[in-house]
Amino acid sequence: MTKEETFPLHRCIFRNDVEGLNKILKDEEASKLINTKDNHGNTPLHLALMLDRRNCVLSLLRNSDCDCVTRNNYGWNPLEEATMLGDMDLIEKLTMLKFRDYRKFFGKKGGIIDKWNESLPNFHFKAHLKFKSKIPLLDKIGIKDSENFYKRGNDFRFDIGFSGVDLRGIPRMIKGSMSFIINFKENGSVRLLLLDNKAKRYTELYPELPQGMMESYLKTKMDVKTLFKFYGDFSKFRVKKKSAKGFGFNNKKRVIKINGNKKYNTDIFKFKDLGVITRKRDNEEVIGDYKSHIKTTVRDLDKSRMTGLDGSSLNKEINQTLFAGSEKQIRGYIMEDIIKQEKELSGTDSDSDSDDSDIEDDAKSESTNESHTNKLIEADNEFKKFIDENIYNITSVNNEVTDKIIQMIINGKDSNGNPIEKSDILYVNQIVPSFYSAYLKENHLPADQQKKLEEIIKNIVQNGEDYSNIEKSTKDNKILNNIKNSNNVTSLVHNFAGTYYNNSKKSSSSKSVIYEETKKEAISEEEYFDPKNTESLHMGRVMEISEERRHAKNVFKVWLTKENAFPLNTYQFMPIIEIFCLILYDQVNIKPEDNNYDRGIYYNVANHILQEIGATKRFPLKFEIPIFAGTVFQYKFAEIDTDEKGIPESLFKVPSDYLYDETVSFKFIK
Known part of the structure; x- marks a missing residue:
């Protein structure tokens, strides 16, 4: 095998030769090399992403056999390399193609x-x-x-x-x-x-x-x-x-x-x-x-x-x-x-179902959070079903549906004249736990209605407990702050990973990375x-x-x-x-x-x-x-x-x- 025949796709990427890369990819036999790792553990896609060869990346991704999942020798997959580049278009494409690879693997016959x-x-x-x-x-x-x-x-x-x-x-x-x-x-x-x-x-x-x-x-x-x-x-x-x-x-x-x-x-x-x-x-x-x-x-x-x-x-x-x-x-x-x-x-014959745990059972727990310890309330009347139907509206306090629900609770009757029960008020809290507190903070109501709503919430939802001190204590709690600073599951995982790493660092004696001048060490195609x-x-x-x-x-x-x-x-x-x-x-x-x-x-x-x-x-x-x-x-x-x-x-x-x-x-x- 001649020098030019070894890793032809990698060589085109190394030279940033998009035209040559596309020509090889059109050849059915040569394109089978699209996921071959070179001597350093990098696929063509890894190399193209590392060298920021965007057009080469796009050419590779057009091939349905391009592997968008596998890691290189350092443990990084293509999506992670693209993330550090900050190219949103490539991140979006690689995310969907990663799901495509999952589908191909798990859906194949005999798999x-x-x-x-x-x-x-x-x-x-x-x-x-x-x-x-x-x-x-x-x-x-x-x-x-x-x-x-x-x-x-x-x-x-x-x-x-x-x-x-x-x-x-x-x-x-x-x-x-x-x-x-x-x-x-x-x-x-x-x-x-x-x-x-x-x-x-x-x-x-x-x-x-x-x-x-x-x-x-x-x-x-x-x-x-x-x-x-x-x-x-x-x-x-x-x-x-x-x-x-x-x-x-x-x-x-x-x-x-x-x-x-x-x-x-x-x-x-x-x-x-x-x-x-x-x-x-x-x-x-x-x-x-x-x-x-x-x-x-x-x-x-x-x-x-x-x-x-x-x-x-x-x-x-x-x-x-x-x-x-x-x-x-x-x-x-x-x-x-x-x-x-x-x-x-x-x-x-034993009738025990104890869990051999170091943590006490819920029945013995001192938690005062009723929505946590009590059984779930079912949607058994028209008011609760109305809440279910409008669940996407009541997540915000600034809309007509939310105002309507609050007025029903204050007046003690739903839109059909049926009485609002204690379970109805708790059901709203069960669905959206901070619904009432968020609404009260907005001060939408006249003073007399605001006071009446506060009394209802304190006596029924909070069971007479003052939650203000507890909420203040969450400000310095790292676990809760990780949750509160998250916008979706992805950011939640990233936030927890960062906290876990920092806590590990505090409890270990590992050395920190010492500052050193950036080295730019060139490598020729022949050397690579x-x-x-x-x-x-x-x-x-x-x-x-x-x-x-x-x-x-x-x-x-x-x-x-x-x-x-x-x-x-x-x-x-x-x-x-x-x-x-x-x-x-x-x-x-x-x-x-x-x-x-x-x-x-x-x-x-x-x-x-x-x-x-x-x-x-x-x-x-x-x-x-x-x-x-x-x-x-x-x-x-x-x-x-x-x-x-x-x-x-x-x-x-x-x-x-x-x-x-x-x-x-x-x-x-x-």
Whole structure:
């Protein structure tokens, strides 16, 4: 092979030869090289973005096979490289093409979903989610939900019981009913929908993302100066089965009820000693056609994050998948027998469902937030249904609908003359927690009506409690400020990542990046493509990269059924975890023959955990993750069903009385 035949696409980009690049891309055989990595771990798209060759990038993106997901050796994907360039047009294109790559991977025949259908074609689960905290301020946010997940062949639906966050005053979850529906078609196409079941409206998220939602997303990418990445150090990671203590009294805490009153004895497993590495990339500038000058204290930037279970870097190729194992292990039981065994299984005599948690149960909680501790109020009359129908109006205090609702409450009657009950007033607060306080601050009302409304809110909504001091205390709370300063989910994640990094920095003894003059080290085409030059190489930027490490002693706790006591096993639900990790680690376009560090760690750790917990014989009924001192995230299954009859096809379609509305979204109300 001649010099000109090696990495022809990369060479055109290196020279900024757009015409030559387009000519090669028209050749069917040559265009197959579009995702080939060069000796430095960069695809043509990576190189074009790093060198800010915009026209080359556009030429590559016109090819439907261009990989817009995979990371380079330094761990950055194309969208992240474009974000640091600040090119909004490229960010928008790469975002949609990234979803295209997800669709192609998950929708292909013989792929992960088809394999999942072989072991578990249909199922539904209902689960309870909650953040339990001993910190009153955090407890008042009211993060508590019941969720439903449905799968019927290639159709999926996920229901949640909240529709946003009210950021006026103390941040609180907005109660609602939202559904995500994904339909994978036989021809490989995918449709993703978002439904607001209270407002009876829906919008399409894919293949056509609403322009307003895209604009909101792009705002979070404007003038971005910092990127964060998280990696795990598994060198000391271990799975420990918790032993039963005492004379059986603590065993009550290991009995979990599911599907009504069916009780199952469980074993508790703890995942311990995980190192969390936060990598920060910032203070970046474009310097042209030079080697990137990376100012850092991190050794071996391309490999430092790759620490495996044995304490060494993982560099061996791992071709197995989480579906490895016998058909019997994966399938567990013949599907026709699952429902039958569910009916035959009986639990223990214990009537306790205690959670073995260090955080007290809600029943014992000292929280005074009634909307958090009480049961949800249902829309059982015309007034509440009017609230549901106008949910998109009442998020603002400056409109006629809001004024109308306030007058009904003050007068004690709705528009039809029906009395306004206490539950009606609380229902509005349940839907939009800061509705009343935000309205009162505007002083729209005459003095006598303002005073009357204040009395109603104080006695019914606040239950006589003065919230003013609590709201003042939120100003210096970093966790709450992260929420309040967010405009959407993307900015919320970025804000929390920044706070986590800064907290890690305060608690560590790591060195800061020392200031040094920017170096512009030129590299010729011959030097770049020299076969002997195989070092990981970034181009065209000056940047700072730093890392902070934190040790999490208690990572995760899971309650698993006794061996062979439940008609399903963990393996049958592993595709959920695998799909999540493939997206999280940008793995959807990685081929089995590719030597990839991130995938190696993922498979190594996942298979280690599955072996340690006996995944072919057990099923998890509850999870608990400590977030920080005094606060845990808990997820507990309440119902699990695999009968197709209980999962009708209508669940995966938009009801005929729903209206299309591009403004449907997860709301952040300020």
